[in-house]
Amino acid sequence: xxxxxxPILHSQLRLGVISLLISVKEAEFTYxxxxxxxxxxxxxxxxxxxKEAGYIEIEKKFRDNYPHTICKITSAGxxxxxxxxxxxxxxxVK
Amino acid sequence: xxxxxxxxGRHFTITKEFKKNKNMEDNNLQPEESLRLINGIIxxxxxxxADDGFQFIFWGWLVIVCAMTHYIxxxxxxxxxxxxxxxxxxxxxxxxxxxxxxxxxxxxxKTYMDTYLGFLWGGFIIATIITLAFGFAxxxxxxxxxxxxxxxxxxxxxxxxxxxxxLIIGSLFSFALxxxxxxxxxxxxxxxxxxxxxxxxxxxxHLLQSKFxxxxxxx
Numbered sequence: 001x002x003x004x005x006x007p008i009l010h011s012q013l014r015l016g017v018i019s020l021l022i023s024v025k026e027a028e029f030t031y032x033x034x035x036x037x038x039x040x041x042x043x044x045x046x047x048x049x050x051k052e053a054g055y056i057e058i059e060k061k062f063r064d065n066y067p068h069t070i071c072k073i074t075s076a077g078x079x080x081x082x083x084x085x086x087x088x089x090x091x092x093v094k
Numbered sequence: 095x096x097x098x099x100x101x102x103g104r105h106f107t108i109t110k111e112f113k114k115n116k117n118m119e120d121n122n123l124q125p126e127e128s129l130r131l132i133n134g135i136i137x138x139x140x141x142x143x144a145d146d147g148f149q150f151i152f153w154g155w156l157v158i159v160c161a162m163t164h165y166i167x168x169x170x171x172x173x174x175x176x177x178x179x180x181x182x183x184x185x186x187x188x189x190x191x192x193x194x195x196x197x198x199x200x201x202x203x204k205t206y207m208d209t210y211l212g213f214l215w216g217g218f219i220i221a222t223i224i225t226l227a228f229g230f231a232x233x234x235x236x237x238x239x240x241x242x243x244x245x246x247x248x249x250x251x252x253x254x255x256x257x258x259x260x261l262i263i264g265s266l267f268s269f270a271l272x273x274x275x276x277x278x279x280x281x282x283x284x285x286x287x288x289x290x291x292x293x294x295x296x297x298x299x300h301l302l303q304s305k306f307x308x309x310x311x312x313x
Contacts, residue, residue, distance in 0.1 A: 005125075010123055010128070011123070012123055012127075012131065015123070015128060015131055015132065016131060016135060019131065019132045019135040019136060020135055020139070022136070023135065023136050023139035023205075024139065024203050024204065024205045024206070025204045025205055025206050025208070025209060026203070026204045027202065027203040027204070028202035028203065030202045031202040031203040035135075063199070084128075085129075085132065088125045088128050088129055089129075091125035092125055092126065092129065
């Protein structure tokens with residue numbers, strides 16, 4: 001029987017963000033926006049959902065008087081991502 | 095040196111999947127699409143070149159200039175040649191630090207590679223300072239021998255981490271020249287260390303820089 005895919009990760013933008021964050025130590029909001037070619041508004045909503053799920057940490061800092069939002073994947077996020085990849089492979093092996 | 099990845103990353107094409115399905119609604123992914131998206135992003139991050147080669151080129155030429163100036167001054171019986179070591183490297187530290195700081199500020203991503211390279215080169219700097227400060231107790235030959243070994247180790251590991259063969263090959267030259275230096279006289283050590291830097295820093299540094307620029311251009 002197929003396991004249900006994590007609805008938090010089974011979304012293009014959120015999955016993209018998690019995949020980016022799993023490959024780096026931490027990334028600024030601007031980096032995620034550029035790499036995913038998303039709008040600031042949409043990205044903001046999606047990273048908030050990831051944060052609420054406990055998959056990422058968001059830190060807000062100021063640099064030269066400009067706000068910087070830094071995102072980092074959590075261990076729960078890594079675990080969820082690994083589980084998602086494992087489950088998705090079941091669908092492909094059919 | 096280690097904070098320049100963002101510049102390259104900014105230009106990478108991992109956004110292909112996003113561009114293709116720009117207006118895709120949430121939870122509308124097919125399993126194949128999900129896997130393709132993940133693979134695309136992770137492979138792209140893995141293949142990114144994390145170094146622009148500036149520090150290799152800068153320090154390579156700086157130390158070569160110092161060594162050759164000292165060498166020529168000794169050949170011309172000018173005794174103050176060693177002064178170049180007191181003037182240029184401290185200036186180099188200032189330039190290098192400012193460059194690193196500016197690159198760090200420009201960067202909007204911090205990778206694991208940045209951290210590992212930072213520790214590697216941090217350890218290298220400490221080892222170099224200790225070698226320069228205390229190595230002379232064992233004589234100029236022993237000091238230069240260890241310096242060349244240190245250059246070799248640092249570039250060998252960096253080459254492996256960046257998957258950049260010219261650095262690995264350059265480091266082997268540095269190891270070989272360290273061995274050769276033992277059979278040379280004190281004055282000829284300067285020629286040996288210049289050759290080691292040319293092979294392990296300058297040439298790979300320029301190749302790294304051109305690959306980095308090419309990578310940024312290909313976006």
